[in-house]
Amino acid sequence: MRVLLVMPSMDNGYWQKLGKKVGPKSEPLSLAYMGAMLKRHGHEVKILDCEALDYSFNDVENYLNQNEFDVFGIAMLTIMYSQTITLSNIIKKIYPQAKIIVGGPHPSAHGNAKEILEKENVIDYAVIGEAEKTFAELLDVIEEEKETYEELSKIEGIAFRNKNNVLITKPRATVKELDEFPIPDRSLLDMKLYRPSVSYYRKLPAYIILTSRGCGYRCTFCSKVFDKEFRFHSPDRVIEEMKILIEDYGAKEIVFRDDTFTMRFDWTKEVCEKIIEEGLNNKIKWSCMTRVSLVTPELLKLMKEAGCWGIHFGVESGSQRLLDMIKKDVTIKQIKNAFKWCREAGIETRAFMMLGLPTETRDESLKTIQFAKELDADWAQFTITTPYPGTELYDQAMELGELHGPKDWDNYQTWSGFSDHELVWTPKGRKSDELKELQRRALFEFYFRPKVILRKITNISNIALLKKYVLGAMALASGGNGRPVE
Ligand code: B12
Numbered sequence: 202m203r204v205l206l207v208m209p210s211m212d213n214g215y216w217q218k219l220g221k222k223v224g225p226k227s228e229p230l231s232l233a234y235m236g237a238m239l240k241r242h243g244h245e246v247k248i249l250d251c252e253a254l255d256y257s258f259n260d261v262e263n264y265l266n267q268n269e270f271d272v273f274g275i276a277m278l279t280i281m282y283s284q285t286i287t288l289s290n291i292i293k294k295i296y297p298q299a300k301i302i303v304g305g306p307h308p309s310a311h312g313n314a315k316e317i318l319e320k321e322n323v324i325d326y327a328v329i330g331e332a333e334k335t336f337a338e339l340l341d342v343i344e345e346e347k348e349t350y351e352e353l354s355k356i357e358g359i360a361f362r363n364k365n366n367v368l369i370t371k372p373r374a375t376v377k378e379l380d381e382f383p384i385p386d387r388s389l390l391d392m393k394l395y396r397p398s399v400s401y402y403r404k405l406p407a408y409i410i411l412t413s414r415g416c417g418y419r420c421t422f423c424s425k426v427f428d429k430e431f432r433f434h435s436p437d438r439v440i441e442e443m444k445i446l447i448e449d450y451g452a453k454e455i456v457f458r459d460d461t462f463t464m465r466f467d468w469t470k471e472v473c474e475k476i477i478e479e480g481l482n483n484k485i486k487w488s489c490m491t492r493v494s495l496v497t498p499e500l501l502k503l504m505k506e507a508g509c510w511g512i513h514f515g516v517e518s519g520s521q522r523l524l525d526m527i528k529k530d531v532t533i534k535q536i537k538n539a540f541k542w543c544r545e546a547g548i549e550t551r552a553f554m555m556l557g558l559p560t561e562t563r564d565e566s567l568k569t570i571q572f573a574k575e576l577d578a579d580w581a582q583f584t585i586t587t588p589y590p591g592t593e594l595y596d597q598a599m600e601l602g603e604l605h606g607p608k609d610w611d612n613y614q615t616w617s618g619f620s621d622h623e624l625v626w627t628p629k630g631r632k633s634d635e636l637k638e639l640q641r642r643a644l645f646e647f648y649f650r651p652k653v654i655l656r657k658i659t660n661i662s663n664i665a666l667l668k669k670y671v672l673g674a675m676a677l678a679s680g681g682n683g684r685p686v687e
Contacts, residue, residue: 202344203245205270206232206389209277209284210251225398226253230411230458231276231305231332233385238333241383244340251288253394258291265295272300272343274336277307279589282610289323300343302336304328306424307610310591314360318367327360331375331414333382335359379414379434384442392450400551400580401488403510407454408446412439412472416460418492419528420515421593422555422586431464436471440479447484455487462489463496470500473507482508488549489513493539494531501546511549511579514539519572520565523558528593540576551580556643557636558586559594559601559628566636570643579656583643584615585636588626602628616640 208229229250236246247268251261273292277285289301301324308314314327328335335358342352350368353361358373376382387408397407413433416425434442446452463469476482488511489504496512504512514536518524521533543550552573556566573581588598598604605623606612612625618640624633647653 202271202340203269204239204247204272204274204340205268206236206246206248207273207275207288208232208248208250208252209275209281209288210256211281225401226395227397227458228387228390228392228395228409229276230385230409232274233387233389234382235274235333235336236389237383237386238337239340240386242337242340246386246389248389250390250394251284253391258287261288262291262295265292270296270299272302272340274302274304276305277303278305279307279310279610279613282307284611286321286323289321293323300325302326302328302339304332304336307590308360310424310589310595313590315367315369318360318362325361329358329360329369330373332358334376335373375415375430375432377430377432379432380438384438384445387445387450397456400582401456401511401513402454403486404453406450406452407456408450408452409456409458410439410442410446411458412462413459413464417464418461418530419593420517420530421527421597422558422588424589424591431461433465433468436468436475439472440475440481443476443481443485444479447481453485455485457487457489459490461491461495463491463500466495466497466500470503473503473509476507482506486510490515492531493536496539496542498542498545501542501548505546505548509548511551512543513551513553513580516552516573516576516578517555518558518561518565519569520561523561523565526560527555527558537576540578544577549579550576551582552576552578554581554583554643555586556583556639557624557628557631559597561628561631563631563635563639566639570639570646573643573647574650581643581647583640583647585617585624585640586626586628587613587615587617587624589613598626602626602631605633 229248232248236248239246249256249261249264254260256264275285275288285303292299292301303317303324304327308317308327309329314329317324317327326339328339335356338356339359342348342356350363353359354368354370357371360367360369392406392408395408396402396405397409401407413431415429415431416423417429417431443455446455486508488509490513493514493516516536517527517529519533524531524533540550554569554573556569570583586594588595604626606625612622614620617624618637624636627633627636
C-alpha cells in the first residue's frame with residue numbers, strides 16, 4: 202500500500218520567526234523507524250515532515266494533490282492535537298476513501314485513544330504504544346479489505362470503531378530485542394533540514410540516534426510512552442548506525458537522545474570502547490542525556506575519551522523535599538557530584554530545571570534558579586511543570602493544584618512563560634503570571650552573568666559556534682518572541 206507518514210508542524214502559535222532559527226528541527230525518528238518496518242513489509246512509504254519543511258496547510262494540500270496515497274499515519278504529541286485534526290480534514294477532503302491512523306505519545310496515554318475516536322470522526326484508527334508491528338498488522342487488514350470486528354479485535358494495541366462504540370484491543374507487549382527493528386530509514390527524510398537546538402551541538406551537521414527505549418524510574422511528571430522495562434540496541438548496532446550518519450550524511454556530531462544513556466554501565470562502556478576501537482572518536486563528537494545518579498568519574502573519563510563533549514542532566518529542583526515529592530530518586534549531593542565530576546573530566550553540562558512543581562513555594566522556585574547557577578552548569582533550561590496525560594502528575598493535578606481554562610491540548614506547553622495564554626496548570630497557591638515571569642527571569646539570570654558570557658566567548662572555536670551563541674542570545678533577548686529551545 203502507499204503510505205504517507207506525517208509529522209505535523211509544531212507551529213501552534215508559540216514558535217515565532219526568530220525562534221525557528223534557534224529551535225530544534227529534529228528528525229522524526231519515530232516515523233523513520235516505522236517507515237523502515239513498513240518497507241520491510243512491502244509497502245511504499247513516504248514521510249512528510251511539515252515542521253522541517255515549514256509547510257503551511259496550503260503547501261500540504263498541494264503536496265497531496267501531486268501524490269497518491271492509500272493510508273495516512275499521523276504522529277501526535279499532545280500539543281499537536283489541533284494540527285493533527287486540521288491535517289486530517291485536509292486529507293479526507295482530497296482522499297475521502299483513505300484511512301487515517303494516529304499514533305505517538307498522545308494517543309498512547311491512558312484514555313486518549315478512546316477520546317480521540319469518540320470526538321474526531323475524521324480519524325479512523327489510533328495505535329497505542331510501540332507501533333512498528335501494530336501498524337504493519339493493521340495495514341494488512343486494511344489491504345485485504347477485512348476491517349471487521351473479528352479481524353480488528355485480534356490486533357493488539359489499537360482503538361477502532363465498531364458500530365457506535367469505540368473499542369480498545371488488548372495492550373501490545375513491547376519488543377524485547379530492539380535490534381529486531383530495522384535501522385530507522387533516514388533516506389525517507391531530507392536530512393539537510395535537521396539540526397538540534399542550540400545547546401545540543403557544537404558543530405553541524407549533528408544528528409540524533411536513539412539507542413534504547415523505556416525507563417525503569419518513576420518520576421511523576423514524565424510521560425511513559427513505552428513500558429517501564431528498559432531495552433537497548435546492541436553496541437554493534439549503535440556503531441553501525443553511527444557509521445551510517447558519518448558516511449552517508451556527513452555527521453560531525455551525534456546526539457544520543459535516549460532518556461538515560463548510561464542506564465547500564467557495562468553497555469555504555471562497551472559502546473565507548475567500540476567507538477575508540479573503530480576510531481570514530483577522531484571523526485565525530487557526541488553528547489547524551491542521563492541521570493546524575495548514573496555517572497562515575499571513571500565512566501566520564503572513558504566517555505570523554507570516546508568523544509563525549511556534553512551531558513544533559515534532569516536536575517529538576519534545588520530542593521530535596523521537591524525531588525522526593527516528584528519521585529526523582531536522586532539527592533542534592535549526587536547532583537553536585539555529577540556536575541563536579543563532569544567539569545573535572547572536561548565535559549560540558551546542561552541542567553534541565555523545572556519551575557512550579559506541585560507544592561513548590563516561591564522561595565523554592567528561587568532556590569532552584571540559584572541552584573542551577575551554583576552548579577556551574579554550562580547550559581540550563583527552565584521549563585514550567587505541565588501535567589501531560591499518562592503521567593502520575595496528571596492524575597494528581599486537581600488535588601495538588603488548579604487546572605485553568607477549557608481543556609486545550611495545544612496549550613500543554615512547558616515554555617508557556619513565552620506565550621500569551623494562561624498556564625494550563627498551577628500548583629495550589631501559585632499564579633500563572635508569577636510562574637511565567639519566573640521562567641523568563643530564570644533564563645536571564647542564568648545566561649546574562651559575566652562568568653557565563655566570558656566562558657562562552659573563550660569557548661568559541663569556530664564560526665558555527667559563534668553563530669549559534671548569537672542566535673541563542675537573540676532568542677533570549679527577544680523577550681518571548683524567540684522560539685525556546687527544547
Ligand atoms: C526527540 C524528542 C523531541 C524532539 C523531536 C520530536 C520529533 N520530531 O519526533 C523535539 C526536540 C522537537 C521535541 C520537542 C518536544 N517534546 Co519531545 N521528545 C523527544 C524524545 C526524547 C524522543 C522521541 C522519539 O523519537 N522516540 C523514539 C520513538 C521510536 O518513540 P516514539 O516517538 O514514542 O514513537 C513510537 C510510538 O509512540 C509510536 N508512534 C509515534 N508516532 C507515530 C505515528 C503513527 C501514525 C503511529 C501509528 C505510531 C506512532 O510508534 C513509534 C515507534 O514505536 C521523547 C522521549 C522518548 N524517549 O521517546 C520526547 C517526548 C516525545 N517529548 C515530549 C514533549 C513534552 C515535548 C515538548 C512538548 C517539550 C516542550 N518543549 O514543551 C516539545 C514539543 C514540541 C512540539 N511543538 O511539538 C514528551 C511527549 C509527551 C506528550 N504527551 O506529548 C516525550 C514523550 C518526553 C516525555 N517522556 O515526557 N521532542
